[in-house]
Amino acid sequence: MPEEFESEQYLDFDKLKEKVRHFKRKRDWEEFEAPKDLAIAISVEASELLEMLQWMKENDLEEIKQNGEVMKKIKSELEDVVKNCQRMAQSLGIELEK
Numbered sequence: 001m002p003e004e005f006e007s008e009q010y011l012d013f014d015k016l017k018e019k020v021r022h023f024k025r026k027r028d029w030e031e032f033e034a035p036k037d038l039a040i041a042i043s044v045e046a047s048e049l050l051e052m053l054q055w056m057k058e059n060d061l062e063e064i065k066q067n068g069e070v071m072k073k074i075k076s077e078l079e080d081v082v083k084n085c086q087r088m089a090q091s092l093g094i095e096l097e098k
Contacts, residue, residue: 038088049077
């Protein structure tokens with residue numbers, strides 16, 4: 001993978017892991033760590049993101065970027081996808097940063 005695409009440049013995995021642990025403890029979700037359940041959660045969150053964008057055209061990109069409310073929702077859904085990916089990685093003992 002080219003150096004400019006190394007994941008460490010974009011995510012602080014230690015901070016993300018701690019946020020995920022806190023998120024799970026706060027909601028008492030430790031029991032929902034089966035890979036199947038987490039894969040479903042990832043799919044659901046990704047589908048929510050897709051639902052917001054499915055009818056938009058490529059030339060709508062600048063309009064989307066200018067709409068603070070839409071960007072806030074997109075960010076929220078992306079965060080949910082990433083959190084669930086990290087939860088799945090933790091449950092399987094996978095270190096995404098390596």
